[in-house]
Amino acid sequence: MTIHKVLFITLLFFVSMSSFAKEDRNGALNLSPAKWIWYPAGRTLQNTFILFRKDVILKEKPLKADGWILADSRYRLFVNGKRVQWGPAPSDPRWQEADPLDLAGYLVEGKNTIAVEVCYFGTGDGTSPMGKPGFILNLDIDGQKILTDDSWFSYLSRSWQPGKYKRWFLRSLQETFDARLYPYGWDTPDFIQNADWVKALVVSDDGCHPSVCNGVSEYAWEISGDKNVSEIRRRSIPLMREYSVTRPKLEESMWIHWKRPVEDYFDMLVSDAFDVIHQPVVRQSGDEWLVEPNGNNAAALTFSFSEQGVGWPYFTIDAPEGTVVELLVHEAHRLGGPAIINSHFNSWTRFVCKEGVNTFETFDFESFRWLQLHIRNFNRPVRISSVGMRRRIYPWQKEPAIFIADDTIQKVVNAAVNTLYNCAQETLVDGMARERQQYSGDGSHQLHAVFQTMGDCLLPFRYINTFSQGSSIDGYFMDSWPAWDRLARTMERQMQLTGWGPILDHSIGFCFDAYHYYMYTGDLKGLEEVYPRLLKFFVFLCSLTNEEEQLVPAENLGMCSVYIDHEAYKKNSHKQLALNLYIIAMCRNALAPLCRLFGDKEEADRIEAYGNRILQGCIRKFWDEERKVYVNNLPWIKEEGEIRYCDRSLSTALIYDLCPGNSIDKSLEILEQTPAELGISYPCNAVWRLWALVKYRKIESVLSDLRTKWGRMSSVWENNTLQEFWTAYPDEGSQWSHCAMYPLIALSQGIAGIYPIEGGSGKIKIEPQPGSLEKVDFDVYTAKGAVHFYSQGKKGKRTLRLRIPDTVSVELWLDAREEIKLPFLRTEKNGIKVYKVEGLEKYELHLKYT
Numbered sequence: 001m002t003i004h005k006v007l008f009i010t011l012l013f014f015v016s017m018s019s020f021a022k023e024d025r026n027g028a029l030n031l032s033p034a035k036w037i038w039y040p041a042g043r044t045l046q047n048t049f050i051l052f053r054k055d056v057i058l059k060e061k062p063l064k065a066d067g068w069i070l071a072d073s074r075y076r077l078f079v080n081g082k083r084v085q086w087g088p089a090p091s092d093p094r095w096q097e098a099d100p101l102d103l104a105g106y107l108v109e110g111k112n113t114i115a116v117e118v119c120y121f122g123t124g125d126g127t128s129p130m131g132k133p134g135f136i137l138n139l140d141i142d143g144q145k146i147l148t149d150d151s152w153f154s155y156l157s158r159s160w161q162p163g164k165y166k167r168w169f170l171r172s173l174q175e176t177f178d179a180r181l182y183p184y185g186w187d188t189p190d191f192i193q194n195a196d197w198v199k200a201l202v203v204s205d206d207g208c209h210p211s212v213c214n215g216v217s218e219y220a221w222e223i224s225g226d227k228n229v230s231e232i233r234r235r236s237i238p239l240m241r242e243y244s245v246t247r248p249k250l251e252e253s254m255w256i257h258w259k260r261p262v263e264d265y266f267d268m269l270v271s272d273a274f275d276v277i278h279q280p281v282v283r284q285s286g287d288e289w290l291v292e293p294n295g296n297n298a299a300a301l302t303f304s305f306s307e308q309g310v311g312w313p314y315f316t317i318d319a320p321e322g323t324v325v326e327l328l329v330h331e332a333h334r335l336g337g338p339a340i341i342n343s344h345f346n347s348w349t350r351f352v353c354k355e356g357v358n359t360f361e362t363f364d365f366e367s368f369r370w371l372q373l374h375i376r377n378f379n380r381p382v383r384i385s386s387v388g389m390r391r392r393i394y395p396w397q398k399e400p401a402i403f404i405a406d407d408t409i410q411k412v413v414n415a416a417v418n419t420l421y422n423c424a425q426e427t428l429v430d431g432m433a434r435e436r437q438q439y440s441g442d443g444s445h446q447l448h449a450v451f452q453t454m455g456d457c458l459l460p461f462r463y464i465n466t467f468s469q470g471s472s473i474d475g476y477f478m479d480s481w482p483a484w485d486r487l488a489r490t491m492e493r494q495m496q497l498t499g500w501g502p503i504l505d506h507s508i509g510f511c512f513d514a515y516h517y518y519m520y521t522g523d524l525k526g527l528e529e530v531y532p533r534l535l536k537f538f539v540f541l542c543s544l545t546n547e548e549e550q551l552v553p554a555e556n557l558g559m560c561s562v563y564i565d566h567e568a569y570k571k572n573s574h575k576q577l578a579l580n581l582y583i584i585a586m587c588r589n590a591l592a593p594l595c596r597l598f599g600d601k602e603e604a605d606r607i608e609a610y611g612n613r614i615l616q617g618c619i620r621k622f623w624d625e626e627r628k629v630y631v632n633n634l635p636w637i638k639e640e641g642e643i644r645y646c647d648r649s650l651s652t653a654l655i656y657d658l659c660p661g662n663s664i665d666k667s668l669e670i671l672e673q674t675p676a677e678l679g680i681s682y683p684c685n686a687v688w689r690l691w692a693l694v695k696y697r698k699i700e701s702v703l704s705d706l707r708t709k710w711g712r713m714s715s716v717w718e719n720n721t722l723q724e725f726w727t728a729y730p731d732e733g734s735q736w737s738h739c740a741m742y743p744l745i746a747l748s749q750g751i752a753g754i755y756p757i758e759g760g761s762g763k764i765k766i767e768p769q770p771g772s773l774e775k776v777d778f779d780v781y782t783a784k785g786a787v788h789f790y791s792q793g794k795k796g797k798r799t800l801r802l803r804i805p806d807t808v809s810v811e812l813w814l815d816a817r818e819e820i821k822l823p824f825l826r827t828e829k830n831g832i833k834v835y836k837v838e839g840l841e842k843y844e845l846h847l848k849y850t
Contacts, residue, residue: 028231029098031068031207034138034147036214039154040201043219044133045163046122047173049363051155052135052200053115053186053193056146060109067139067146070098070232072131072211073121073172076363078187079106079114085239086365086392089426089462090127090438092469092482094230096210099239101139114139114146115187117157119363121172122220124484126436127427128172132218132225134203134211148207153193154200155183160363165267168345170435170485173364178352180321208232236462240425241395245311246388248303248371250289252335253281256298262376266326266348276339288385291375298376300339303387307720308369308737310422310432311391314361315373319382321355325375329368331433331737332718332730341372343731345434365392367422367432367737369719393421396454402747405775408711409703409743415716416743420449422721423739427482428463430684431724431735437480440467441506441563442684442739444513449741451520452748455781461526464517467510471533472502475540476560479506493559501561504544504552505579507537508586515590521783522760524597531598534591538607541583545610550617551580567725568646568679574632577622578648580614581630585656587611597759619660622649629666630659632679645670646679651692664696672701682725683710683740690742694750696830699769702746710743748780752789756782757811767813767832768800768850784808800845802837810837815849 039050069077070088077084084106087099103114120133139146156162159182160175167174185191203216210232212225255277258265265273281299282289291299313329328348330341342348347368351360371389375382400417404410423429427438428446447463450456470481478486479502492498511534514527544552544560554562554576564575564582587607595604624631630653631637633644650667653659659667670678671689681688686705693701710716715723715736724738749755753767761782770776770791779786785805792799804810811825812835822835837843 029234031136031138034136034207035149035202036134036136036204037148037200038134038203038216039156043217044120047164048120048162049157049160050118051157052152054152056112062104062107062142065103065107065141067101068098069101069137071118071135073128074119076117079103080112081188090482093131093212095233097233097235099235111189113189123166123172125172126170126483129482129484129487130221132211133216134214136207150199150202152200153197155197175363176350179354179358237458238395240392242390242392244388245391248305248387251302251304253301254278255294256300288383291382293379298374300374302372305369309391310367311389312361312365313371313389316359316386317384318357319353319378320380323353323378325351325373328372329366330370333370334730337731394425400453403777409706412706412710412716413743415720415722418720419722419737422737424450430739434735437483437485439480440510440513445687445741446739447516449744452780453744457521460517464530468530468533475536476502477507477510479503501559503563504560505564508582511586512590515594518759519756550613554579565681565685568681574644577632578646580618581649581652581658584611584615585652589656627666628663643677647681647689651688654692668696686742687745690746699771702750703771752780754780763809765811796848798847800847802843806841812837817849818847820845
């Protein structure tokens with residue numbers, strides 16, 4: 001059996017198991033008779049840590065020990081002193097997802113200890129909108145039930161000071177950990193509890209509702225969950241995989257002479273707080289670094305990893321009691337730049353040492369390439385060792401094997417894969433280092449890469465459902481969910497303190513996300529919870545429409561704002577064309593088709609009719625009949641004294657056939673030549689131009705983009721990632737690992753030209769465009785298995801080899817001049833001939849014009 005058959009069978013099993021789970025994956029998970037417990041307190045401050053422990057006696061090593069665990073906001077689970085897992089995944093507080101447990105490998109005959117650290121954020125975070133503190137566990141050990149109740153002991157851990165301030169607008173935990181106060185050994189059976197360990201308080205009547213429904217006082221929000229709509233659910237994706245990344249390189253070290261109290265700087269970023277002394281700091285011996293005291297000066301040691309990753313930084317230090325270490329992380333640093341790498345949203349954690357050997361690891365994960373240890377308050381030599389990262393990554397079924405006979409494009413694609421590892425974890429975020437929020441719109445282009453490059457269906461299902469839960473009472477979607485950002489922006493928006501509101505075009509994009517999900521998976525049942533929310537949004541969209549123009553405004557929308565792109569527009573008014581063309585495309589090509597799939601023909605007709613009215617409004621206001629092209633600022637062109645196009649508008653018009661009379665030449669010319677008057681989108685939205693160029697077989701423009709614009713990104717060569725903007729700078733707030741997926745979409749939908757024609761990928765389109773690439777070799781996944789795509793040779797003498805699952809029917813689109821022996825289906829209006837490929841595992845074509 002070939003490896004591709006094995007992978008195909010594995011994927012079929014994975015998808016079939018996903019389908020089997022659909023019957024209950026939106027259903028309630030009742031953890032009763034377990035109950036929510038907490039520390040017996042009248043209120044809980046933000047960033048409070050509570051430790052819970054329970055001893056369990058077993059007559060023999062168990063064969064089975066499984067169950068569920070959930071905490072608000074995050075937990076770290078240990079069994080007999082060994083770390084087991086960290087969670088839960090970010091969830092809407094009304095529909096929290098419990099994590100599965102499998103502890104059989106950690107339990108032994110005799111006495112065992114189950115120990116859980118729980119951190120309650122208490123204020124909004126990029127991964128947590130709000131909640132109430134609590135912890136619940138339901139475990140079955142060979143029939144013996146272990147449940148959270150008042151038999152558990154709890155401990156208020158002042159190793160982390162309760163009420164510690166928030167790190168940044170979108171990050172809750174600014175961690176300070178004092179090892180001198182930590183009850184080491186508490187997670188082992190030999191630990192002897194003192195009077196500080198008290199019986200846990202039961203704060204719920206049962207275990208069938210999330211933490212927002214329990215009776216504990218969180219005091220800051222004064223919220224109360226509605227039990228009629230709230231429920232606990234099973235985790236809908238696998239637990240994350242963790243592994244160690246070790247042996248970073250010590251890049252630089254120096255002494256820091258503090259002129260002001262150190263805490264003033266880290267708390268308040270006081271200026272001119274220190275001087276730098278550029279003298280040797282360490283003596284290195286193997287993987288250890290020795291630092292001798294130098295008066296009251298602090299030592300700064302800066303390490304780099306080979307690439308940017310997401311995980312928990314850690315290190316070991318042998319130091320005197322009271323030594324303080326600030327651990328700082330950064331995405332990008334320039335040697336000789338800032339001495340203290342604290343320019344990325346206060347990404348530091350403070351550790352205070354006990355006497356002797358201390359092993360430290362941050363409680364929350366980070367996204368970084370650079371790690372710095374700032375060491376102070378030591379009066380004897382300190383020894384640093386075991387610096388590393390516990391990297392976390394989604395458990396992909398297969399690591400992609402991609403070969404491209406172009407070194408620069410290969411490097412760009414590799415960087416895109418690593419970027420996907422960093423951004424697509426339990427949610428689809430734009431960048432883990434800054435805000436870690438899940439977005440639709442430009443952020444959700446990751447869906448295509450998750451499906452086609454990685455072959456995963458579960459993470460997209462979780463994205464579709466969790467994002468849809470951010471549907472507001474009015475009908476628009478919170479454009480980042482589950483997250484705190486747009487809840488805070490709602491308040492700010494009401495007080496006219498921000499230009500950011502829930503992004504209307506991200507709601508439009510989410511309708512496309514739902515449609516793409518169906519096309520890739522064929523899973524209409526997985527959209528049952530989502531679909532009514534899409535219709536609710538459409539009603540809201542109609543309410544915004546200017547009846548005279550038959551267009552939706554791009555400004556003064558009340559609560560919502562219009563984003564479209566960061567860089568492509570000089571004025572917000574210029575976004576109206578792109579916004580409305582996007583609405584038309586959504587109505588015709590996403591929402592109306594979904595309505596028909598759900599049997600709502602009248603709704604589909606109404607949505608299409610609305611889209612047609614908007615199209616006529618766009619033509620009246622923005623179509624330049626003389627130039628035969630849409631112009632962003634056509635109504636204001638005289639007063640502004642210049643003409644403005646944008647790649648987003650032209651691309652949308654080309655992709656979805658929205659140009660009157662099919663007059664496409666000028667639009668395509670502008671997209672190819674990119675004149676100065678064309679607004680160019682930032683990397684995440686560059687995919688729209690890609691799709692337009694691919695549709696009209698302009699693959700060389702795509703390859704040129706990959707070699708130049710993408711190939712010149714600093715992050716590609718330094719971090720093995722894709723940065724947020726075309727230009728990124730080290731030692732500041734730029735995101736060097738962002739969610740742009742142009743290179744991977746160019747691979748699967750451009751070079752290979754693969755996209756499903758029918759929901760579930762029973763029928764797919766393959767329109768190969770290898771262009772000037774002399775060899776490519778990679779897989780593109782479908783719900784029916786992987787299509788292996790191999791192309792070798794130059795144009796005129798090219799060999800194309802396809803391996804196609806025998807359950808997939810293929811429409812092969814080729815240049816009309818090609819002479820091949822396949823059943824002919826039709827000729828497209830652009831002259832491309834379409835052939836039928838069905839029931840063939842392998843096929844080889846010799847092509848002259850492709």
